[in-house]
Amino acid sequence: MTAARQVHPDLAIxxxxxxxxxxxxxxxxxxxxxxxxxxxxxxxxxxxxxAVEELTGSRPSTADQVCALAGLAEARRKLGQQPEEGREAAHARRLARVTLALSTHWETLFAPGPAPSR
Structure with missing residues (x-):
């Protein structure tokens, strides 16, 4: 397990x-x-x-990983935006929605899958 996976994001906060x-x-x-x-x-x-990037890996192979990549792109886009004057609350709401989405992606990707069959 890598160092980044040892520390879980505080999704509740x-x-x-x-x-x-x-x-x-x-x-x-x-x-x-x-x-x-x-x-x-x-x-x-x-x-x-x-944290989500680490879980998607460099070559996503599942639908969950591909969806997470789309969420990552959206998060980066929103982080790169500056709020218009007087629209700070709208900008904060956009950041809140993408935070919720990435939280869900992290949970989905981090959840242990079924045990491999022998």
Whole structure:
């Protein structure tokens, strides 16, 4: 097992942060609150992207791995975007959705498969 797999991402915290941002009440949050949540989500994604990359491998061979690669591409695209002035909450919501997606991809890929038949 490699070093990256020994440390599991804290998916509960990541999902909790995403849920806060996706709650309709978050639209009324202050700019500082949105900035702090965006920073947290960005950090979560910087942790999740390499973790999911490791699980997909260099030559994906399953549908789950291919789906995860699509999720990784979307995460990178969203991480590379800067929010438009006055659209910071919308940007945070996009980061929250991709955080949830990568969390699910990580769980799917990390879950042990059936034991090999002998």
């Amino acid at each position: 990541m999902r909790e942060t995403a849920a806060i941002v996706l709650d309709p009440a978050a639209l009324a949050a202050s700019r500082d609150e949105i900035a702090a949540l965006t920073e947290a989500l960005t950090g979560h994604l910087h942790e999740l992207v390499p």
